């Protein structure tokens with residue numbers, strides 16, 4: 001059998017004619033990730049994880065799939081060059097986009113130190129919730145926090161007033177609000193941001209806002225006596241009353 005020599009990551013190896021670069025690498029303990037490769041089947045290069053850098057005839061580096069690439073005399077390949085890692089990262093990300101729930105893909109990427117970004121949790125890190133809670137509501141109950149190297153929106157205990165503004169502004173529905181049995185729960189992922197007792201509307205009797213939020217508004221608007229009595233009405237009733245008051249004052253005139 002004819003033997004030839006190839007160079008992988010700067011080291012020279014002997015290969016049998018007909019072997020793929022992947023086979024040569026693996027038989028010499030050099031790790032290259034694959035998912036679609038199986039020893040019993042013909043390689044097709046579907047997952048694209050096994051790309052390695054080779055020099056083309058012009059000397060320009062390019063990526064070829066090592067499961068398909070045949071070893072030839074003097075061939076030089078790099079499995080961990082910047083270009084190879086960049087291409088592998090993008091191949092991993094493409095696979096994950098098709099199977100975001102796959103722990104197998106994430107674990108394999110981790111084995112090869114490939115950064116796949118945050119686990120899909122519905123949050124796109126736009127920070128609208130964090131900003132509105134701080135800049136408009138004034139509660140500052142949400143923040144960005146790094147956990148195991150990944151940034152998440154997380155609650156600061158005890159600061160949420162249950163207004164629901166973050167929920168209304170969130171473009172993906174990552175923050176949830178559940179009103180049940182007179183209580184409002186604000187949550188993100190499986191974390192509770194706040195649990196709040198709700199207040200009933202004095203006119204129609206329906207639960208409409210958290211008690212903490214009403215107190216917050218009362219403090220903020222304490223100087224505006226004309227709106228004070230509306231705080232205990234839900235938006236529908238408050239609107240109805242203000243319309244009636246306007247009509248009444250028109251009749252009186």
Ligand code: SF4
Pocket residue numbers: 132133137139140141142159160161162163164165166167186193194
């Ligand atoms: S519900 Fe809580 S976290 Fe959301 S904006 Fe209101 S105070 Fe902030």
